[in-house]
Every structure is written in structure tokens, then in C-alpha cells.
Amino acid sequence: MRDSQYGVPIERCGDELSTLARTVVARLAARSGRALQQIDPDLVFAMARAVASVDPALYDALRPEIRRARISDIDLVDSYFPAVARLLGCDWAEDRAGWAEVTIGLARLQSLVHQIGLGWDGSTAVDGASVLIVLPEGEQHSFGAQVLAGQLRRQGISVHLQIGTRLAVLRTLVQERQYDCAMVSVGCETKLELGRKIVKALKEASGGRLWVAVGGAVLDRVSNAAQLTGADIATSDPGQALAGAQLGTAGAAWKVSAITEAADRRLVAP
Missing domain, CATH: 3.40.50.280 (Cobalamin-binding domain)
Structure with a gap:
């Protein structure tokens, strides 16, 4: 096991999943018209691992990195979170994650969207x-x-x-x-x-x-x-x-x- 640059543990299949994250981001960028470099696939990967964890502190630990990267709430909701949701779906479809993990991840994403959207x-x-x-x-x-x-x-x-x-x-x-x-x-x-x-x-x-x-x-x-x-x-x-x-x-x-x-x-x- 090794850690990503965002401090999230990566299992042996981490390199494969990181590649998948990059593919997801590329497709999202193509669909949305955003420049690929604007969405960090490593951060997408780290978010996916964090929201699917039973420990909510993992996502909280990413917040300073999100702020340093100057990622807005709109970018999170419109770009990053959908990419994270897609990655979680791929994890489950390819038997890399269980139903409980993916359900936790989607529920946490929904909670985050709700919190961010309170002002909208x-x-x-x-x-x-x-x-x-x-x-x-x-x-x-x-x-x-x-x-x-x-x-x-x-x-x-x-x-x-x-x-x-x-x-x-x-x-x-x-x-x-x-x-x-x-x-x-x-x-x-x-x-x-x-x-x-x-x-x-x-x-x-x-x-x-x-x-x-x-x-x-x-x-x-x-x-x-x-x-x-x-x-x-x-x-x-x-x-x-x-x-x-x-x-x-x-x-x-x-x-x-x-x-x-x-x-x-x-x-x-x-």
C-alpha cells in the first residue's frame, strides 16, 4: 500500500484506478467542454476513496488541498462530484468496491451537494x-x-x-x-x-x-x-x-x- 499525493491510501490496484480516474475525467471534460487540465484526476481519485470510507475525516483532510487548488463550490458540484460518482460506479461494476462502500460514497456526495447548495x-x-x-x-x-x-x-x-x-x-x-x-x-x-x-x-x-x-x-x-x-x-x-x-x-x-x-x-x- 502507498499514499497518493493527497494522503489517501492506495491499494495494489491503485495505479489501475488512477488511470480509470483519468479516463473518467477525460470523458467528463469532453462532455462538459471543460479543459482537461482544469479537473485533477488524482484529486478525483482521492475524493472517491475518501467519500467511500467509513471515516468522514478522510474527506475533511482533503479540504485544504481543495482550497489551495482554488476549486470553487460550483466546480465541485458540476465537475468533481459527478466524476467521483462515475468512478464509484465503475469500481462497483468491476468488483473493486462493495455495495456498502459505493452506497456510503453516493450518500456522502449527496450530503455534500446539499450542504453546498443551501445558498442556492x-x-x-x-x-x-x-x-x-x-x-x-x-x-x-x-x-x-x-x-x-x-x-x-x-x-x-x-x-x-x-x-x-x-x-x-x-x-x-x-x-x-x-x-x-x-x-x-x-x-x-x-x-x-x-x-x-x-x-x-x-x-x-x-x-x-x-x-x-x-x-x-x-x-x-x-x-x-x-x-x-x-x-x-x-x-x-x-x-x-x-x-x-x-x-x-x-x-x-x-x-x-x-x-x-x-x-x-x-x-x-x-
Whole structure:
């Protein structure tokens, strides 16, 4: 065993995993348009090992390095954490990490995203723009949805995130609040029927007024998700969803990381 430059222990397979981290970062950079050198793959690797540990002090020990590298909270949420999530998913898929480790890691990432996003409350929303994000019952990880919510809030949009909420409650929410758009995240084919029921409930409760988008990892395998669910659009690009709702954000560079979705997809696979 040896230590990385960030003080995180690396097992014998560490060199292989570090290479994997670099591959993950390269793909993330290609998808997001960021320069590769802006995302440090060694730090991604160190973060993955730290968040998956039962000892929370390991991540705390990385905070000084994160500050010295001048990595902003936005960079963490939009770039580093999705890369870490993808790396954890690869670890599990290749039997390099157990379910418990990966679950701990995803839960800790979700907690970190929540802590960072407390100040992104959408209070500066122009014309009161409001979006409802729905994660259907049974989806095991909400990390991608939380990242999306944070991205929207930073743009001044008020976001209401509902995870595993009953249809009756969703109907009441839509009847009592004036949402401009709803986004329903579907992770796999087995959730398409539930997604259809959610879309139907949202449409009925709003009298057909609410623009509903369906997205998520299922779009990688199903080409007619909009038709199957009754949604107005099927897309993993929030900009497209919001443009359809006429919120004037078609030019926004909002793209839910396909790498984050890939990690969530593997983790929720039956």
C-alpha cells in the first residue's frame, strides 16, 4: 500500500484506478467542454476513496488541498462530484468496491451537494420561474437530481425536488402551486410505467397546462420515452426542457452530466 499525493491510501490496484480516474475525467471534460487540465484526476481519485470510507475525516483532510487548488463550490458540484460518482460506479461494476462502500460514497456526495447548495435557493428567480423535479419511488440514488436542482437554483429558478412522493401528493402540489415546468427522472425501463402515471397525474392536476419533460438514464435505451410516458419532451438537457416551457433559457449551457447518469444507471440496475 502507498499514499497518493493527497494522503489517501492506495491499494495494489491503485495505479489501475488512477488511470480509470483519468479516463473518467477525460470523458467528463469532453462532455462538459471543460479543459482537461482544469479537473485533477488524482484529486478525483482521492475524493472517491475518501467519500467511500467509513471515516468522514478522510474527506475533511482533503479540504485544504481543495482550497489551495482554488476549486470553487460550483466546480465541485458540476465537475468533481459527478466524476467521483462515475468512478464509484465503475469500481462497483468491476468488483473493486462493495455495495456498502459505493452506497456510503453516493450518500456522502449527496450530503455534500446539499450542504453546498443551501445558498442556492432561487430567491433571485426572474418572474417567479419555478420547476418541479420528480424522482419516482424506488429510485435508489438522488445524486443526479440534486446536482440538477443546484444548477437550476444557481440560475435563479425556484426548484421543488420531490423524491418518491405519492401521486396524490403530487396532484395537490400542482393544484396549489404555479409550476412553470416539471422534470421527471426515469432511471430504467421498469420505471417507465410509473413515469407515465406521474406525467398523467401532473397533467390532470394542472388541467393540461404544465409542461412536463421526462429525462434520465432510461433515454440511453429507450428512444420513444415521451410517447411511452405522455410527456411533452424526452431529454436529458434541462435547457431544452425549459425552452419548451418558454422560460427563456434555451441558450443556457445546462447539461446533466452523462457520466453522473451512467453511475446512477449502474447503481439502480435490477
